[in-house]
Amino acid sequence: MAQAANADFKTRLQTWLPKLVLSPSLAMVLIFVYGFIAFSVYLSFTDSRLLPSFGWIGWENYSKLWRLSHWETSITNMGIFALLYIGICTVLGLSLAIFLDQKIRAEGFIRTVYLYPMALSFIVTGTAWKWFLDPGIGLENVMQSWGWTSFEFDWIKNRDFAIYTVVLAAVWQTSGFVMAMFLAGLRGIDNEILKAAQMDGASNWNLYRRIIIPQLRPAFLSAFVILSHLAIKTFDLVIALTGGGPGRATELPATFMYSYTFSRNQMGIGAASATIMLMTIAAIMIPYLYAELREKK
């Protein structure tokens, strides 16, 4: 009798064990991700300032937020940054991948060189570019000391151009990774089709435009999704490279949220800006993940 009960308990344990093993991770994700998202979204409708407070004020934080010139600057910068960053990384990554796919000598070495920036922290990248672009000691100074005395390059100190230095450093960091994604895509294309097209006398240009590049659709999609979510999350690079300056010239939503929440004690507005960032990423990621997971079923 006791033995049967014991066996019964064992089989029941075996059926529950998988779910039991999964549950700590699941609980963490539900609380620390989805619970916290709910909490932050809720805060964005309250009068929280230095500390969370629960006085409901409706959409006031959002309407305040959109009237702030500081936020407007962040959003404009985000637009410029995202467009150039995604565009340049994609074009550069694809071009380098196509070039590297032409039976190049020392391909492995070149690939390693193109990819290593991805292993670095944005703080390291920011520090290196910050001083290299600094007109006092960097490129401008070097050119002048080499005899080109009229050479000027002060973008990083110039309100109108500083955002482009952020683009430069970010492209430097990620374009090699995008190259690798396209290279993997190129290697997956069936060579027979290409040979047939070449036999039919297709020019190199047409071969790429009509046959190869259209087959890279999945790589384009993954590159876009990864780059756009990285763009929206860009934070450390700006902190290290320009600190958001000169003035507010390189503020992005992520740095805006941080300073409003933690140094200006406007937690409600900070939470509202974080909510907008989340919604933007969700609009890109959810359809993508949904399609990916359905396919793999």
Added chain:
Amino acid sequence: MAHATQDTAIRTGRAVRMLIYLVLILFALFYMLPLYVMLVNSVKPLEEITGGGMMNLPQLWTLEPWAKAWSSAQIGVEPTGLSPYFWNSIKMVVPAVAISTILGALNGYVLTKWRFRGDTILFGLMLFACFIPFQIVLIPMARMLGLMGLAGTTWGLVLVHVVYGIGFTTLYFRNYYAVFPTELVRAAQIDGAGFFQIFWRILLPSSGPIAVVSIIWQFTNIWNDFLFGASFAGADSQPMTVALNNLVQASHGVKEYNVHFAGAILAALPTLLVYIVAGRYFVRGLMAGSVKG
């Protein structure tokens, strides 16, 4: 699959090939540039940098900036150098990588070999968590760490990195185990092997390649994190990235660029070494997981 013979090489003239090589070399120089600048300026005296010699090799070679960055540079208020922060990062990274990888392996095992209704939705929820802008969790997380008594501690940071890392580790192991023959698992079950026995004896021994991927990924991400470190670390748990930023942004005194560059390399060294030593295993492991069964 990625053999050299798979290149989609086109027929080109000599001139075009020369041009391709030229472009590839120019970009190689572009990617090497910041590393060159950091290395070469970390071993020269400050006057040589400020005198317009940033691109030159040192006239006077010195390891002084490295020594200073490591053990005596002013970080915040203390002249401790970066070394204590380096160890803070190690103390945070090692447990966080280990725990998130183990949990990822177990989750991947359950989600592929013990499937149940709704498992794909649960996995989707975990996966989306990888991509959220972390600004959305900063405020409640700060409060939660306070409530748990972990505010400002290394263990608090470990918890944060585990929570926001398991999505990726689960993804890697799930994709890898998905192509692992389920018949082997069923056969072992019929022989009376239990849940953990199957995991331990059958799946784990062949999980090497994907464990490498998970460890490299987590190590790189957690070592390089700045946002969580800057938001949640206390004075004696600040990671390397936060300390480096404090060193470089310090507004007082003379800007010692050579020390900054040495510090930047010190902060980059662990992940760079991992990339150079184990990078190819990373790609190989990812490929192994992506082959559809």
